[in-house]
Amino acid sequence: MTQNLLSVQDLEISFRTVAGEVQVVRDLSFELAQGEVLGIVGESGCGKSITALSLLGLVPNPPGRVSKGRILLEGEDIVTASERRLRQIRGNDISMVFQEPMTSLNPVYSVGEQIAETARAHFNSSRSEAWERAIEMLQLVGIPSPERRAHEFPHQLSGGMRQRVMIAIALVCEPKVLIADEPTTALDVTVQAQIFDLFRDLQHKIGAAIILITHDIGVVAQMTDRVIVMYAGRKIEEGPVSAFITDPRHPYTRGLVNCIPRLSLDPSDDPEPLFEIPGVVPSPSDLSLPRCAFAPRCRNAFALCLEKSPPLLPVAEGRAAACWLETEKPG
Amino acid sequence: MVKSAPVVKSVLRKIASILLLLLAVLVLNSVLIYAAPGDPVEALVGEMGGATPELIAELRATYGLDRPLWQQIGVYLGNVVQGDLGHSLYYDQPVTTLIASRIGPTLLLITTALFSAIIVGTILGVFSAQRRNSTLSHFVTVLSLAGFSAPVFWIGIMLILLLSVSFPIFPISGMTSSDGTTSTLGYAMDVAHHLVLPALTLGLIYLAFYSRLARTSMIEVLEADYIRTARAKGLSRRSVVYKHALRNAILPIVTFAGLQFGQVISGAVLVETVFAWPGLGTLAFDSILRRDTPTLLGILFFSSLMVVVMNLLTDLLYRRIDPRIKTS
Ligand SMILES: Nc1ncnc2c1ncn2[C@@H]1O[C@H](COP(=O)(O)OP(=O)(O)OP(=O)(O)O)[C@@H](O)[C@H]1O
Ligand code: SF4
Ligand SMILES: [Mg+2]
Numbered sequence: 001m002t003q004n005l006l007s008v009q010d011l012e013i014s015f016r017t018v019a020g021e022v023q024v025v026r027d028l029s030f031e032l033a034q035g036e037v038l039g040i041v042g043e044s045g046c047g048k049s050i051t052a053l054s055l056l057g058l059v060p061n062p063p064g065r066v067s068k069g070r071i072l073l074e075g076e077d078i079v080t081a082s083e084r085r086l087r088q089i090r091g092n093d094i095s096m097v098f099q100e101p102m103t104s105l106n107p108v109y110s111v112g113e114q115i116a117e118t119a120r121a122h123f124n125s126s127r128s129e130a131w132e133r134a135i136e137m138l139q140l141v142g143i144p145s146p147e148r149r150a151h152e153f154p155h156q157l158s159g160g161m162r163q164r165v166m167i168a169i170a171l172v173c174e175p176k177v178l179i180a181d182e183p184t185t186a187l188d189v190t191v192q193a194q195i196f197d198l199f200r201d202l203q204h205k206i207g208a209a210i211i212l213i214t215h216d217i218g219v220v221a222q223m224t225d226r227v228i229v230m231y232a233g234r235k236i237e238e239g240p241v242s243a244f245i246t247d248p249r250h251p252y253t254r255g256l257v258n259c260i261p262r263l264s265l266d267p268s269d270d271p272e273p274l275f276e277i278p279g280v281v282p283s284p285s286d287l288s289l290p291r292c293a294f295a296p297r298c299r300n301a302f303a304l305c306l307e308k309s310p311p312l313l314p315v316a317e318g319r320a321a322a323c324w325l326e327t328e329k330p331g
Numbered sequence: 332m333v334k335s336a337p338v339v340k341s342v343l344r345k346i347a348s349i350l351l352l353l354l355a356v357l358v359l360n361s362v363l364i365y366a367a368p369g370d371p372v373e374a375l376v377g378e379m380g381g382a383t384p385e386l387i388a389e390l391r392a393t394y395g396l397d398r399p400l401w402q403q404i405g406v407y408l409g410n411v412v413q414g415d416l417g418h419s420l421y422y423d424q425p426v427t428t429l430i431a432s433r434i435g436p437t438l439l440l441i442t443t444a445l446f447s448a449i450i451v452g453t454i455l456g457v458f459s460a461q462r463r464n465s466t467l468s469h470f471v472t473v474l475s476l477a478g479f480s481a482p483v484f485w486i487g488i489m490l491i492l493l494l495s496v497s498f499p500i501f502p503i504s505g506m507t508s509s510d511g512t513t514s515t516l517g518y519a520m521d522v523a524h525h526l527v528l529p530a531l532t533l534g535l536i537y538l539a540f541y542s543r544l545a546r547t548s549m550i551e552v553l554e555a556d557y558i559r560t561a562r563a564k565g566l567s568r569r570s571v572v573y574k575h576a577l578r579n580a581i582l583p584i585v586t587f588a589g590l591q592f593g594q595v596i597s598g599a600v601l602v603e604t605v606f607a608w609p610g611l612g613t614l615a616f617d618s619i620l621r622r623d624t625p626t627l628l629g630i631l632f633f634s635s636l637m638v639v640v641m642n643l644l645t646d647l648l649y650r651r652i653d654p655r656i657k658t659s
């Protein structure tokens with residue numbers, strides 16, 4: 001077996017809270033191959049962003065920490081890496097575009113400087129070389145008159161432009177892995193479509209593997225090769241995107257996919273994340289109960305579901321799901 | 332693109348409002364002080380140990396004190412508008428000369444106290460924000476509590492008792508010793524030696540204030556999304572803290588420094604009096620006792636002028652640090 005670019009193994013992330021330590025991510029394993037686009041979907045609070053941060057060694061500590069597992073980037077474990085080594089990896093091997101374009105740029109520095117300093121941090125380039133590179137990147141992410149715009153400050157740019165700048169920062173060192181955490185949630189629909197066009201474009205040009213975190217099943221269908229579905233901190237289904245759309249196995253995934261009345265190829269047709277599954281997300285502290293976390297909301301739940309948590313098992317070639325329906329018959 | 336027209340317009344508007352403000356301060360001060368009971372001749376006569384009614388009347392006439400109040404005020408305002416702050420009755424000198432001779436020590440005291448408080452406070456705050464449970468952090472909390480609850484006078488007198496009476500390290504009062512050191516360096520050292528206690532007394536409150544402000548501000552900024560971005564880019568810790576966080580964290584400090592300048596001047600009156608520091612504060616205090624109306628009004632006017640200039644300066648500084656101000 002060839003070594004994957006990124007390999008996450010049995011990841012567990014815990015937060016210290018007033019109620020004691022809670023595990024917000026558990027038993028999470030996945031692989032990412034070179035040039036692949038992996039989608040991660042799931043409801044708000046299921047642990048997508050914190051998983052993404054853990055790949056950069058940026059789980060806020062305290063109160064959080066990676067309490068188990070390994071995150072191997074080309075065989076090197078990020079969980080145990082030194083802060084010094086992590087700084088070399090961040091922005092250079094793995095970079096991230098955040099959910100909040102309006103607040104993710106520093107208001108007191110020009111956008112050109114914020115791109116250039118990233119280049120300077122990782123390459124031995126001079127100020128003027130880095131500035132040239134920043135302008136090149138602005139051009140690449142489709143910002144008109146980049147020489148002029150490079151001198152502007154974040155407040156002078158629209159949300160979409162700011163997110164383009166964030167993408168430019170993320171890509172300036174040509175990372176191996178780009179994490180895009182709901183990169184368009186805060187933007188309006190036409191801008192969303194433009195940003196995704198940009199991602200597709202850049203993926204061809206730069207060839208980075210992408211982890212795309214999103215609420216939007218339309219975006220998943222269009223952009224990704226493979227999908228992981230998370231529920232309450234766990235991976236509950238995984239498979240190629242076509243199977244995810246046409247033949248979802250886990251009742252939660254079925255809920256997600258069926259919520260879309262008509263699967264459109266244009267992400268701008270589905271502005272709102274359509275998670276209309278009845279019930280609420282369980283709080284992490286409920287999860288210590290030995291049962292399927294989805295049981296209180298599951299139409300198909302049966303006795304076993306309330307007694308034991310279902311293991312994640314292969315259901316077909318390259319697919320896995322965590323649901324008792326796959327292995328046991330309701331009795 | 333830099334659009335200069337709106338900037339010029341806003342500066343002009345600012346200057347206009349400043350002039351109006353100064354005028355209002357001037358009118359209000361002179362009405363209040365002229366209307367207060369007692370006049371300088373009374374005080375003078377008191378010091379002379381009495382005088383004949385004729386002499387008193389003559390003195391009143393010389394100083395124009397026999398005219399109706401509104402006329403006196405009108406004459407005074409007219410003179411000030413022409414740049415003449417009047418003549419001190421007690422010192423028999425133009426008020427501007429008097430102020431000019433006293434402004435140096437006051438500015439020295441105020442700027443030393445305020446700037447050391449801001450600089451040391453910011454350093455304390457920034458370090459304690461990064462280690463919230465460290466000894467330093469607890470020290471900042473205690474310091475700010477103490478600074479807020481203890482009055483200046485009390486701190487000043489305690490410092491005198493401790494550092495110039497029990498342990499005579501620093502002089503009790505004044506700005507120079509009378510032993511007649513001649514070299515410039517020797518003079519500067521002498522003044523600095525005298526400056527320590529008054530500046531410390533005046534600065535302590537602000538040190539408490541700024542260390543707390545810097546700490547709160549820094550803690551807030553360190554949680555900001557753009558700090559997470561800076562870390563995610565792989566920047567060094569130094570760059571994250573001092574380039575990305577500090578510049579944002581000092582914005583409220585600059586704002587407060589501008590706002591508090593007036594407060595520091597009034598604090599200086601107390602401290603100068605306690606330490607017999609030969610500045611505007613002692614002059615103001617003496618002028619009140621001597622009913623030296625032109626001097627007192629001149630000092631008040633001059634102080635408001637300093638406050639206004641200081642506000643303008645901090646405004647300019649703020650514009651330099653925060654690009655959002657220029658265009659919005
Ligand atoms: N600083 C923190 N302290 C305590 N709990 C936290 C902290 N940050 C995140 N969590 C918890 O971790 C869990 C996962 O959060 P995360 O931000 O990863 O969710 P998400 O899947 O990205 O949601 P969204 O779609 O809303 O972005 C949540 O239950 C949240 O309460
Ligand atoms: S295990 Fe049971 S409760 Fe859980 S999803 Fe499957 S059917 Fe529903
Ligand atoms: Mg998130």
